[in-house]
Amino acid sequence: MFRPRLRALAQAARPCTITASTFAPSTQAIRQLHTPPPSRHSPQVGVPGLLSPQGYELAWTKQMNATLGKLNDLVVGTDFENRELKKIIIDTARVPSLASVFNHASMAHNTDFFFKQLISVPSGGSAAATGPREIPLQLRQAIEDNFGSVETLRREFAAVAEGMFGPGFVWLVKANGLHQSGRGGDNLRLLTTYLAGSPYPGAHYRRQAVDMNTVGEEAADKSGASGSAKQWLDQQGHAITSSTPNPVNGVTPVSTDRRPPGGIDVIPLLCVSTWEHVWLRDYGLGPVESAQESVEPSAGGKAAFVEAWWDVIDWDAVSDLAKLNRPSLVT
Template sequence: MLEPSKKLANRATKAASTSRFDVLPRARNTLRPSPSHPAAMLRPRLRIPRPGRLWRPAPASRSLHQVPVLGHIDAKLGVPGLLSPGGFDMAWTQYMQFVLERLNALIAGTELASQETLTIIKSTAREPSKAAIFNYASMAHNNAMFFENIVGLQVTEAGEIRDVPDEQRIPHRLLRELTMQFSSIETLRQEFLVTALAMFGPGFVWLVKNGQSSDLRILVTYLAGTPYTAAHWRRQGVDMNTQGTNSPDTVTAWLERTKTGAGADNGAKFVTSSEVAPGGTDVIPLLCLNTWEHVWLRDYGIGAGDRGGKRQYVENWWRCINWENVESLANLGRPTFRT
C-alpha cells in the first residue's frame, strides 16, 4: 500500500505523460483551420499535371508593332554613299526597335494596340495625357518614311561610288514640277541644306504637297512633330504637373481642345481624326530628311573645322533620294481637257 505522498507523485507523473502525448496533438488539431476557413482556402495544393500538358510549349508572344523589313537596303552594306553598316544599324535597326518597344508597352491592352502608327498619331495628338504615345508613334512613322525614300548609290568594281546627275535620277514629270515651283533643282537642294543647318535641335525637314492643289512646300517639324494637319491641334493650356485631372480648368481645356459638349459647332460629338485644325492646311508628305544626331553623328562626326558633320550628311542624303517613290506619292497626274 502506497503512502499518500507517493500516490500524489504517481498522479503527477501520469498527468505529465498524458499531457506530453495526448494534449499537444489535441491542441494541434484544434488549431487546424476548417476547409471553409480563409487560411485553408489559400493553402497551396499539390496538383499533378496531366501527361499531355507536361511538354506543351507556351504560346509565343508577339509584339504589337515590329521593325519593318527594308527590302531595298542590305543591312550588311548599310546605305552606300550615306550610312555605313554600323550607322544604319544604329539609325534604323536599334532605334526603331527602341521606339516600337516603348510604344508597345504604352498601348498594350488598349484600343490603339491594333492601329497603325499614323492612326495613333492622329488620335493621340490632341490629348496631353497621351503625349508619350504620340511621340513614339510619330518617331517610328517619320523614321520609316525617311528610310523608305532613300536608296544606296551604285558602287563600281573598283569600290568607287557612281554619282548620277539629278536630271537623270528624277522622273521627267516630277522634274518639271519641281523646276516650275522652285525655279531649279539646285534651288530646292540648297533650300533643304540651309533649312536643315538652321535647325537648332533635332527634327525633320519635309517636302509636302498641298492636299487641295499641286503646290509644293518645304516644312520643318522639331523633335517628334508631324506634318499631318489632323495632328496639329496640340494646344495645352493647363500644366498637368500642377493641375490635377479633377480640376475645373482641366475639364474646360479638354472640352475646348476636343470641341465637345453642349453648344459645340459639331453637335456635341467628338471631332474626327481627319479634321483639319483651325488655320491648318491639309498636306501630303512626299519626302523626309531626318536631322536627329543619332542618324549622322556616328559616321560624320560633329562637324568641327568644317569637316563632315550635318552639312556633309545632308549633301550625301540628297544624292541618295529615291525620286521614283517621291513621284508616286505626289500623284502628279492631271486631267487633260479637249480643246
C-alpha cells in the first residue's frame, strides 16, 4: 500500500519545467495558469556580450520557472489564474494579504521586461552578428534634453545600479503630468525599485523605491511607535478608500485613482536587473580589497555587468515603447 506513495515522492523529487499542464486540474475546465513567455534569446548562446548560456539559464529559464511555479501555487483556483501579470500587479499592490502574489507576479514581469530590451541573435545568425545598436534620433534627442548626453545617462544608470545595496531594478521611464522639459516635451527620468517593486502608476504603493530595512527604524522614531513595518502595511490597506466621506450619505467612496499621494504617471522604457542571480554567475563579486592586498579577479562584478548591459540594449525596442512626441524638423 505504500508503493504508490513512494512512486509519487520519487516523481516529485525529479526536476521539472513549469508548464500549464503541470498544474492542470483533473476536471474538464482547463485553467490558464501562468507560463514563461516566449524568449527572444536562444538557450544555446545566451545573450551574446552579456550572459553565457549557463548564466542565461539561471537568470531566465530557472528563475522564471521557479517564480511562475510559485505564483501558480498561490493563485490556483482564484480569479488571478486567468489575469495577465500586469493586471495582477496592479490589483494586488494595495492588499497586504496578497503581498506574496504581488511579489511573484511583479518579479516575473520585471524579469521579462529586462530581457525583452536586450539584443537577440538573428534567426540562423551567429553571436558575432550582434553589436551595439544606434539610438534612434528622436530618442537620442530626448535623452540629451533630459540628461545632457547619452554618456551621462549611461553613467547615471551605472552609478544608481552600483549604489543599490540590495537587489532590484533600475528603470528609465517616461513621466507624464509633470512640467515637460526638452524640445519635444518628453520628460525622462531614472527610478529604482527594490526587490520586486513595480514602476507602474497603479502599483506605486508597492514601488518599493527604498530599502525598508533602513527606512523602518527611522519611521518608527518619527512616530514614536514600534512595529513600523506593520504600520506601513496597514497604511497600504487603508489607502484603498478615499479619506473624504460623501456629504450626502456619509459613505466613504472607493478611490478610482490607484496612485499614491504625489504619485505620477510613468511609462517604463528600459530596465536593468541588479539581482545577484542575473550577474553573479558570469561576473563574480568583482574586486575585493583586504587589509593585506587588493585582489583583482577577471570578472568585474555588478559594475562590469551593467557596463556590458549598456552595449546590448535594443534601442529600437525602447523607442517603440517611448512613443516620443517630438516636432518634425523644418527644412
